[in-house]
Amino acid sequence: MLIISSRKKWNNITLLFPIILFLFLFFLMPLASLLLRSLTEPTFGLQNYAQLLATSTYMQVLFNTFLVGTLVTVISLLIGFPLSWCITLMPKGWGRFLISIILLSMWTSLLARTYSWLVLLQSSGIINKTLMAIGIIDQPLEMVHNLTGVIIGMSYIMVPFIVLPLQACMSAIDPMVLQAASICGASARTVFFRVFLPLCKPGLFSGALMVFVMSLGYYVTPALLGGVSDMMLPEFIVQQIQNFLNWGMASASAVFLILITLVLFYLYLKVQTDSPVSSNTGA
Numbered sequence: 001m002l003i004i005s006s007r008k009k010w011n012n013i014t015l016l017f018p019i020i021l022f023l024f025l026f027f028l029m030p031l032a033s034l035l036l037r038s039l040t041e042p043t044f045g046l047q048n049y050a051q052l053l054a055t056s057t058y059m060q061v062l063f064n065t066f067l068v069g070t071l072v073t074v075i076s077l078l079i080g081f082p083l084s085w086c087i088t089l090m091p092k093g094w095g096r097f098l099i100s101i102i103l104l105s106m107w108t109s110l111l112a113r114t115y116s117w118l119v120l121l122q123s124s125g126i127i128n129k130t131l132m133a134i135g136i137i138d139q140p141l142e143m144v145h146n147l148t149g150v151i152i153g154m155s156y157i158m159v160p161f162i163v164l165p166l167q168a169c170m171s172a173i174d175p176m177v178l179q180a181a182s183i184c185g186a187s188a189r190t191v192f193f194r195v196f197l198p199l200c201k202p203g204l205f206s207g208a209l210m211v212f213v214m215s216l217g218y219y220v221t222p223a224l225l226g227g228v229s230d231m232m233l234p235e236f237i238v239q240q241i242q243n244f245l246n247w248g249m250a251s252a253s254a255v256f257l258i259l260i261t262l263v264l265f266y267l268y269l270k271v272q273t274d275s276p277v278s279s280n281t282g283a
Contacts, residue, residue, distance in 0.1 A: 031258065034251050041248035048252035058236070058253075065233040068150055068222070069215035075155040076211050077204070080162030084203075087163070088170040099167070102160045110157065114221045117153040118144055121225070149225035150232075154215060161214065162207040169203025209268045213261050233257055 038048050052058045087095045105113070120127050123140035131137045143149050173196070181191045219234040226232070231239075233253060240250040 038251035048248045061236045072154045072215045073212045076158045076162045084167040106160045145227040147230045150222045153221045153225045158211045165207045166203035
């Protein structure tokens, strides 16, 4: 029996071998090469990391990156949560139609969407012209080549990544659970905060994590809508390679970005594991 069970385990491992080989070649090896390059160029050591942490410019870039990522995540949640709930409450036909529009916006070229916001937000764009025609403002607002334009453009791009997991989570909630809470005397506020919102936590956490991590690594939108003083980490990495051919510094910056992503993913798993909702579901 032991021989048979060991053979079954070995067969299961051999089935996983193509996946393990793929991850090793296209994930682990590039990461190892990146780490090695950050430690060996121009000379072996931690001088690239020390220089990054001692440079005020890099610290400002890091602050901008986290600020944009946090604001974009919060705005995407504020827009995506009610939109997901509306899609869930709508009849299936209308709900599918709205989901199709959201998917269509995701499938549209990122460069085209970003450039459209550049046209809309510029001083002579339709948004400034409309606000001036209504009388809300007297002169055009500066909404491009700064953090304002970056946050607006990236929030628009990131909302679908909140809506899709959140709507899937909401649609899986049994309406009878909410009705039972109301029948037991809970107010609408209590039902929302004590019943509905905790059941939405998996979708909220997964969507927020996805948006925040993607925001940290975005390049096209900040490059077109942002300014020099509002540089983010991906732009800094590209600048180090294109302008200075400083592969060591660029690799060290990329390693920092990967480490931050791994830490956030670990915290997400920790929160999900310790969450009472997930524990009850598992039970």
